[in-house]
Amino acid sequence: MKPNGVRLTFSGAVLGALAAAFLLSGCGDFFDKRSTSIQSMAILEELGQVKESPYIKNTVPEMYQQRATRLAIRDGVKLFYFTQNHAAEHLAFLLEQQLGVKSTTSNSTNQVIANCTNDEQADAVQQFLELIDIEPVQVNIDCLILERFGDVTMDWETSILVENLLGEKITIGEGQKIYDKDGQFIGLKPAFPGASLREGERARFGLDFGYWQNKGVEGHQVRAIVDVLVSRGYLKILLNPQLETVNGQTATVTIKDYSPIEEVRTGSNGADNVYNITKYVWVEDTLTVLPNVYSDGSIGLKTDIKIGSRSKPEGVVQRSIITERSINVEENRIQPGYSMIIGGMRKSEKRSVVRGIPFFKDLPIVGVLFSSKDFEEKGTEIVFILTPSISSGSVPNQKVVDDIRQKHADPEYKSSSLAGTVYTDALEKEATEAELKRVEAELAVEQARHAAQAEKHRADAAEQETQKLREKTVNLLKQAQAKEKAAQSEQNEPVSNEPPPSPQQPSE
Secondary structure: OHHHHHHHHHHHHHHHHHHHHHHHHHOOOOOOHHHHHHHHHHHHHHHOOOOOOOOOOOOOOHHHHOOOEEEEEOOEEEEEEEOOOOOHHHHHHHHHHHHOOOEEEEOOOOEEEEEEOOHHHHHHHHHHHHHHOOOOOEEEEEEEEEEEEEEEEEEEEEEEEEEEEOOOOEEEOOOOEEEOOOOOEEEEOOOEOOHHHOOHHHHHOOEEEEEEEOOOOOOOOEEEEEEEEEEEEEEEEEEOOEEEEEOOOOEEEEEEEEEEEEEEEEEOOEEEEEEEEEEEEEEEEEEEEEEEEOOOOOEEEEEEEEEEEEEEEEOOOOEEEEEEEEEEEEEEEEOOOOOEEEEEEEEEEEEEEEEEOOOHHHOOOHHHHHEEEEEEEEEEEEEEEEEEEEOOOOOOHHHHHHHHHHHHOOOOOOOOOOOHHHHHHHHHHHHHHHHHHHHHHHHHHHHHHHHHHHHHHHHHHHHHHHHHHHHHHHHHHHHHHHHHHHHHHHHOOOOOOOOOOOOOOOOO
């Protein structure tokens, strides 16, 4: 039986090796780290590329650019109009409100189908649509929002304990004793508390200095400890959103954070049972503007601003709290090239509380041992700067892609043997010249675009005038043909050959 046992053991080892080899071969590159690295680098390389859109040169079908067409029906005329600059529903609403003409819309083709009673009403509807369906003004609003907060806090707390004063077991300044979870005496609460009265966690911060003799020996303890804490905090929030909207339309930008906030709770035992809970709240920044462009070039802005923050430090513990500031302005008229500044929202607070034993707290030097002070000073300020302007419209896709590539490109480092100041000046000069060339190029492109738009407007106006002249010429030709037909019909009437009747002779 032993050989059989050995043979079985050997067979089991062989089978185990074969199974392991099979598993390893079946797992492929499971244990190969290079494949994972190669795949991750390939994915990052692909996602890091900024590609141009292949569809930017697609044009609108010619059918959508044709003039209004008509269809005669049994009870009138239907006018089919492809909108150029406004939504079909808006134009249909204006038709019914201004001319009393009911119409339907095709949202998929952005087309207005007006139900007219005759050709004369269809002519009026078509003229109305051509006059009102013009290119709207695009408005750009550059917003700069700045909030500043500064906080300075100073606090000291004093614990003083003298037992068996003059041997008569008289105790002065004994604070409440503090024990750990095992019942061991670990210290005293301050006899003259400072900020810990309003912030329970204040007792865990600060620097203690003083002395404690016979610690833990009941009846023979002498303690004089001063706990000092000074804190300074600041907060600065800077938002710089840019909005693009059509004249008379609302633009809104919202930034929301679902932020955790710690709340301090106390149990049934008061300050001895203090615990924290985490609560999540929405903190959002919202900017809503409604621009109105007037014929003199000025822009009216209706503004609604709400700024929320959770990072503002509060108190000696510098705990984050939730703040919200809002401004609502119905309208401000701003001239081109000017900015609207909404400022003056300043708030300054000071807190100073001194506690202690009368007379002793006013003594020089040693008065610190018989008093406490909780001092806090903070100030906030928020400024809004809005700069509206007539927008130049969209930006070519190639330029946007180039700008993104330039912003996200890896920095290039140049080495030089020149001195640091000289080399820095040379680089700054080179960068300034490059920026100047870029601005000049953008200005030239913008001027060319404006010139092209002006030429296009003139060409469109000339085409419309030519079309009107053609229609007028056709109408005159029709009138001339009608008059010619009338003249021919008069010439073709039969002429009588009988002599005109002679006048009657008077009877004799």
